Amino acid sequence: MSARHPVIAVTGSSGAGTSTITDTFSQIFAREHVTPAIVHGDSFHRYDREGMRRAHDEAAAQGCPPLSHFGPEANLFDDLAALFRQYGEDGTGLTRDYVHDADEAEVHGRPPGTFTPWEQLPTGTDLLYYEGLHGAVKTDTVDVAQHVDLLIGVVPIINLEWIQKLHRDRTARGYSTEAVTDTILGRMPDYVHYICPQFSRTHINFQRVPVVDTSNPFVARWIPTLDESMVVIRFADPRGIDFPYLLSMIDGSFMSRANSIVVPGGKLDLSMQLIFTPMIWRMMETARSRRRGVS
Numbered sequence: 204m205s206a207r208h209p210v211i212a213v214t215g216s217s218g219a220g221t222s223t224i225t226d227t228f229s230q231i232f233a234r235e236h237v238t239p240a241i242v243h244g245d246s247f248h249r250y251d252r253e254g255m256r257r258a259h260d261e262a263a264a265q266g267c268p269p270l271s272h273f274g275p276e277a278n279l280f281d282d283l284a285a286l287f288r289q290y291g292e293d294g295t296g297l298t299r300d301y302v303h304d305a306d307e308a309e310v311h312g313r314p315p316g317t318f319t320p321w322e323q324l325p326t327g328t329d330l331l332y333y334e335g336l337h338g339a340v341k342t343d344t345v346d347v348a349q350h351v352d353l354l355i356g357v358v359p360i361i362n363l364e365w366i367q368k369l370h371r372d373r374t375a376r377g378y379s380t381e382a383v384t385d386t387i388l389g390r391m392p393d394y395v396h397y398i399c400p401q402f403s404r405t406h407i408n409f410q411r412v413p414v415v416d417t418s419n420p421f422v423a424r425w426i427p428t429l430d431e432s433m434v435v436i437r438f439a440d441p442r443g444i445d446f447p448y449l450l451s452m453i454d455g456s457f458m459s460r461a462n463s464i465v466v467p468g469g470k471l472d473l474s475m476q477l478i479f480t481p482m483i484w485r486m487m488e489t490a491r492s493r494r495r496g497v498s
Contacts, residue, residue, distance in 0.1 A: 205291030207493040209330045209486050210350060212287075212338025214244075214405065215357030216273070216364060216398050221334050224357055224409070227475040228332060231483055240328040242286065244335010245301040247279045248272060252316025271390030273336060273397050280345040283337060287350035290324070290331045297321050329487060339401035348404045353482065356405035363413055363427065365420040380421060407478070410435045411468060432468030435459065436478070444478075452477055 211228070215221045232239050250258055255277065259270045270277050286296040300319045302308050308315050324331070339348040339356070348354060359367065365387060372378040372386075402408055411434050413427035438444050441462040449464055450456050453474055456466040466474045 205352065206489050208291050208294040209352040209490055210287050210291055210333070211239075211330060211353045211355070212333040212335075212347075212351045213355045213357060214333075214335065214338035214340075214401050216336060216394065221357045223471065224355060224475060225332075225334050227472055228479065231476065231480055232332075235480070235483055235487065237329045237483060237487060238327065239330055239332040240290070240296075240324045242298050242324075242331060242333045242335075243301065244283075244333065244337055245272075245303075246299050246318070247283045247335070247337070248301065249277050249279055251301075251318055268392065269389035271386075271393045273390050273393035275342055275345075275397065278337060280337065280340060280342060280347060283340075284345050284347045284350060287331070287333075287347060291350055291352075294324075294328065295326075296324050296331070298324060329490065336398065337401070339404040340397055341400070341404065342397075348401070352486065354405040354407075356402040356408040358402055358408055358410045360410065360412055360417075362417040362420045363411060363432075366417060366423045366426055369420065369423070370426050384421060406439050408435075408437045409471070409475075410437070411471075429468035429471055434466050434468055434471050434474070435463055436466065436474060437463045449474070449477060 213221050213224050213228075228239075231237070248255070255270065255272075258277070262268065262270050272278065282297075286298060289296040299321045300307075300311060302311050302313050302315050302317050302319065304315050311319050313319060333351075337347060338351060339354050341348055368387065369380065369383050372383045373380065378386075411429075411432045413432045415427050415431045417423060417427065437460075439462070446458060446464060450458070453464075453466050453470050455470065456464055456474075459465050464474075
């Protein structure tokens with residue numbers, strides 16, 4: 204971790220809703236004149252789209268467990284940890300982008316399903332912001348989490364997560380329900396061993412809990428909206444969190460435990476603004492003072 208060049212990581216499984224938190228952080232960065240270096244987790248997948256298909260087929264032909272983007276075999280955990288460590292030391296590091304679709308292909312000049320070349324992060328940034336699957340991952344050989352100053356987990360209950368993935372993969376990617384179900388089942392061991400443990404290392408978790416029936420996610424026709432949900436916000440260390448202020452500012456909120464506040468789903472953005480803005484203030488004040496050589 205670094206006071207001079209801080210790293211923020213938002214980690215959550217596929218379809219968890221990390222983009223919602225990223226949108227909020229983008230507003231905070233713009234308002235507070237913070238220049239982030241943005242890093243996306245899929246940039247650190249080991250294989251491009253075609254390479255992943257080949258690796259998956261080879262594993263299946265050899266009778267091995269299916270490859271998944273949740274596990275270490277399909278990711279560059281060492282490179283991700285190296286980026287976080289390097290940025291914390293001097294504000295630099297190597298990254299790349301994954302080209303998802305035709306729109307991004309026009310921007311990057313590369314076909315969908317491929318990576319851009321590795322290149323240095325832009326200079327003069329205030330902090331590194333990561334959004335992806337593995338911001339808090341730890342294995343026997345790699346500890347990504349140790350290099351992060353603010354770790355945020357986004358964790359919908361499992362049925363909601365599956366509904367979101369099924370809806371996205373069927374509507375945006377054209378997959379059948381059966382194909383998506385096979386993917387969910389095939390990557391479950393990696394989910395248990397590499398995704399879930401991260402949420403015990405995060406500093407703050409946001410868990411969305413629907414208040415409508417999601418008992419069979421495989422036949423759900425709609426994704427429950429934020430207004431049809433509550434969000435549990437858990438702080439690993441509640442010291443310094445002004446819970447009375449949050450309760451007074453967020454209508455309908457209540458404390459469920461000494462380190463947890465529950466808010467209506469429609470108040471999620473407001474909650475994040477209230478929680479993260481003072482954290483960014485303190486982080487930037489310390490970082491800029493350190494970079495100016497002020498102790």
